[in-house]
Amino acid sequence: MGDTTDVPNRMSDNDEPDRLGEFDLIAAYFRPLTEGRPEALDLKDDAGLLTPPKGCQLVVTTDALVAGQHFLADADPECLAVKALGVNLSDLAAMGATPAAYTLALAAPKPIVPGWLQTFASGLGDMQAAHGIFLLGGDTVTTNGPLTLSITALGWVAAGQALRRSGAQTGDDLYLSGSIGDAALGLLVARDGRTLAGVDGDAFLRDRYDRPRPRTALGPRLVSIATSCIDVSDGLAADVGHIAKTSGLGAEIGVQDLPLSDAARAALAADPSLLKTLVTGGDDYELAFTAPPSSAAAVATAARESGVPVTRIGTMTTEPDVRLLGPGGAMLDLGPGGYRHF
Amino acid sequence: MGDTTDVPNRMSDNDEPDRLGEFDLIAAYFRPLTEGRPEALDLKDDAGLLTPPKGCQLVVTTDALVAGQHFLADADPECLAVKALGVNLSDLAAMGATPAAYTLALAAPKPIVPGWLQTFASGLGDMQAAHGIFLLGGDTVTTNGPLTLSITALGWVAAGQALRRSGAQTGDDLYLSGSIGDAALGLLVARDGRTLAGVDGDAFLRDRYDRPRPRTALGPRLVSIATSCIDVSDGLAADVGHIAKTSGLGAEIGVQDLPLSDAARAALAADPSLLKTLVTGGDDYELAFTAPPSSAAAVATAARESGVPVTRIGTMTTEPDVRLLGPGGAMLDLGPGGYRHF
Numbered sequence: 001m002g003d004t005t006d007v008p009n010r011m012s013d014n015d016e017p018d019r020l021g022e023f024d025l026i027a028a029y030f031r032p033l034t035e036g037r038p039e040a041l042d043l044k045d046d047a048g049l050l051t052p053p054k055g056c057q058l059v060v061t062t063d064a065l066v067a068g069q070h071f072l073a074d075a076d077p078e079c080l081a082v083k084a085l086g087v088n089l090s091d092l093a094a095m096g097a098t099p100a101a102y103t104l105a106l107a108a109p110k111p112i113v114p115g116w117l118q119t120f121a122s123g124l125g126d127m128q129a130a131h132g133i134f135l136l137g138g139d140t141v142t143t144n145g146p147l148t149l150s151i152t153a154l155g156w157v158a159a160g161q162a163l164r165r166s167g168a169q170t171g172d173d174l175y176l177s178g179s180i181g182d183a184a185l186g187l188l189v190a191r192d193g194r195t196l197a198g199v200d201g202d203a204f205l206r207d208r209y210d211r212p213r214p215r216t217a218l219g220p221r222l223v224s225i226a227t228s229c230i231d232v233s234d235g236l237a238a239d240v241g242h243i244a245k246t247s248g249l250g251a252e253i254g255v256q257d258l259p260l261s262d263a264a265r266a267a268l269a270a271d272p273s274l275l276k277t278l279v280t281g282g283d284d285y286e287l288a289f290t291a292p293p294s295s296a297a298a299v300a301t302a303a304r305e306s307g308v309p310v311t312r313i314g315t316m317t318t319e320p321d322v323r324l325l326g327p328g329g330a331m332l333d334l335g336p337g338g339y340r341h342f
Numbered sequence: 343m344g345d346t347t348d349v350p351n352r353m354s355d356n357d358e359p360d361r362l363g364e365f366d367l368i369a370a371y372f373r374p375l376t377e378g379r380p381e382a383l384d385l386k387d388d389a390g391l392l393t394p395p396k397g398c399q400l401v402v403t404t405d406a407l408v409a410g411q412h413f414l415a416d417a418d419p420e421c422l423a424v425k426a427l428g429v430n431l432s433d434l435a436a437m438g439a440t441p442a443a444y445t446l447a448l449a450a451p452k453p454i455v456p457g458w459l460q461t462f463a464s465g466l467g468d469m470q471a472a473h474g475i476f477l478l479g480g481d482t483v484t485t486n487g488p489l490t491l492s493i494t495a496l497g498w499v500a501a502g503q504a505l506r507r508s509g510a511q512t513g514d515d516l517y518l519s520g521s522i523g524d525a526a527l528g529l530l531v532a533r534d535g536r537t538l539a540g541v542d543g544d545a546f547l548r549d550r551y552d553r554p555r556p557r558t559a560l561g562p563r564l565v566s567i568a569t570s571c572i573d574v575s576d577g578l579a580a581d582v583g584h585i586a587k588t589s590g591l592g593a594e595i596g597v598q599d600l601p602l603s604d605a606a607r608a609a610l611a612a613d614p615s616l617l618k619t620l621v622t623g624g625d626d627y628e629l630a631f632t633a634p635p636s637s638a639a640a641v642a643t644a645a646r647e648s649g650v651p652v653t654r655i656g657t658m659t660t661e662p663d664v665r666l667l668g669p670g671g672a673m674l675d676l677g678p679g680g681y682r683h684f
Contacts, residue, residue, distance in 0.1 A: 041506070044507065044588060045506055045507050046433040046434075046436040046437050046507070046572060046573060047401045047402055047403035047433050047434060047436075047437045047439070047497075048401070048402045048403070049399050049400065049402075049437075049499075050400040050402065051399050051400075051501065052394035052399070052400060056394070057391050057393050057394070058391065058392040058393075058394060058496075059390070059391055060389055060392065060478055060494075060496065061388060061389035061390070061445075061479060062445035062479055062480050062481050062492075062494060063447070064447035064449055064481045066449055066483055066484075066485045066487075069485070069486075091388040091389050092388075092389060094388040094389075095387070095388050095389045103402060103403075103404035104404070105404050105405070105406035105447070105492035107406055107408055107490050107492075136402055137402060137403060138404050139404050139405050139406045141406050141408055141412070142408075143408045143411070143487055143488060144411075144487060145408075145485055145486060145488050145490070146485060146486060146487050148487070148490050150404075150406065150449075150481070150492035152402075152445055152494040154400075154402065157391075159393065162391055164383070164387055165386065165388070230388060231388060246386060
């Protein structure tokens with residue numbers, strides 16, 4: 001317990017050198033992330049202010065990440081920033097929301113190193129630019145424990161139009177953005193030192209683990225097209241299971257239809273047992289969504305306009321559970337943790 | 343590093359017993375805190391949804407608290423819940439916002455004890471009832487470090503009407519809600535075992551430290567009356583200093599005008615040196631605000647309607663800095679950390 005003044009309202013409150021000694025760091029690295037937007041009030045007031053676009057609902061998501069658990073303890077701070085924002089923006093995309101702003105709670109071990117903070121802030125800034133958001137507020141504190149980040153991302157969606165996990169209909173096509181399993185393979189490369197797809201391929205896979213690319217351009221374009229949507233963070237099988245379960249349905253996924261990167265394809269060719277990793281590993285931050293066959297052209301247009309590849313990977317069924325079908329339609333059982341009842 | 347599925351989107355994602363093993367705890371203790379509000383989507387989707395009231399701006403604040411630093415490591419979980427929500431709601435009140443909802447990121451040491459969580463959730467529930475809010479979403483993770491809480495509180499204020507720290511005018515009256523210094527004295531009781539005001543008095547002071555009472559009934563009533571407002575979290579002198587500095591002014595505070603509880607008055611009578619603690623200690627979570635003398639009646643009405651006592655404690659001055667004036671108008675110097683230039 002330090003003293004009685006240890007609860008700063010906002011970053012800007014840490015402005016006494018005898019407090020955290022971080023005043024200069026925050027002014028130097030966090031205030032610029034507000035991009036001078038009046039909503040952030042220069043991080044100098046008790047809270048931030050956002051004006052709702054007409055006819056919109058606010059979409060709010062909060063994700064926490066702990067060093068050594070949700071990211072490697074020695075993770076590059078730029079990757080960390082990208083990941084912390086990425087997982088939250090991915091949630092907004094899954095709801096069809098257009099990202100607006102975010103708040104950051106950073107609990108950092110002492111001492112906070114300026115160089116570390118600079119790289120971290122740089123990663124945040126890159127993500128801001130890529131997704132059209134800015135820092136609205138937050139809090140910086142120190143901890144005796146591991147680095148802990150909590151981000152709350154805020155976005156807007158036309159009232160009543162948010163995409164939900166529920167809503168899929170029997171016979172709907174099941175789609176997936178981007179490619180699947182890269183991040184899970186990348187973790188094997190990064191954490192376990194596995195060699196899976198050659199030097200360039202492994203670098204690609206690791207990058208996919210380190211730097212999620214939340215599909216914020218695609219999600220809002222799926223509004224009024226998709227009947228359900230989720231972001232793939234827990235693994236394709238599990239997350240399609242969430243859609244199926246909340247929609248009161250099941251799903252069939254054609255394994256041969258899964259979009260794989262060249263690197264994932266090479267890894268799978270060398271070690272077919274990696275199929276389970278591809279299908280059940282997490283951290284993809286792709287969108288899985290459903291739409292009726294009559295919307296196939298609209299889905300293709302949304303994909304083209306957003307610059308995000310979209311692949312039809314299966315069908316929603318009345319029969320419950322998620323089934324993985326191999327070539328010829330045989331059901332695959334990936335063993336414990338693979339094929340699961342949801 | 344556990345596996346690749348360690349980044350749950352929301353509390354509801356922890357629904358596999360092999361993940362955190364917390365599915366039942368979350369269903370039992372957190373889902374009820376959504377109070378069945380449709381905005382929270384039962385914590386079963388990727389984000390929560392809020393519909394803005396017509397003509398309102400969103401007010402957003404995020405505060406993080408770390409065990410052993412912002413609260414005693416052995417703090418009662420009910421107090422902890424009250425404090426974590428209280429500091430955030432106090433920020434909303436300072437902006438004149440009416441609280442709406444909040445998200446919670448909880449990083450808890452393993453194992454998470456059901457009894458602890460039950461008491462914690464009960465504290466959240468009591469605060470929700472007192473302030474008209476509900477749980478909109480969040481994230482629960484485990485940590486090898488100290489318990490870390492981050493709350494983002496969301497509220498609404500009429501567009502363009504948010505109270506700010508800046509805006510005070512020369513000659514404005516300076517007001518304070520409630521009483522000052524109780525929490526700082528309570529910390530001396532709780533942490534240092536001091537005896538200050540007898541058994542009942544000390545219990546009162548400790549309660550004021552443990553359970554902030556954010557002035558959410560008063561803040562919104564000060565909209566269009568107060569010219570500036572801040573919540574007193576860093577200590578009265580420092581926070582009035584924030585108003586003064588951002589308004590380009592100074593302030594004179596009459597020490598004899600400070601509203602003291604009976605317990606604080608008794609403690610001060612026994613040990614006059616505690617004046618410095620009263621004026622510079624933090625964690626009061628009262629509102630300090632300014633208004634022109636012509637608004638005195640309106641301020642009194644706001645106080646009466648909200649049931650929160652409000653006391654005039656000083657005046658905003660053209661001369662910079664915060665000056666504490668003793669009986670007869672002599673300037674007090676409280677020594678290092680007491681009288682400060684802002």
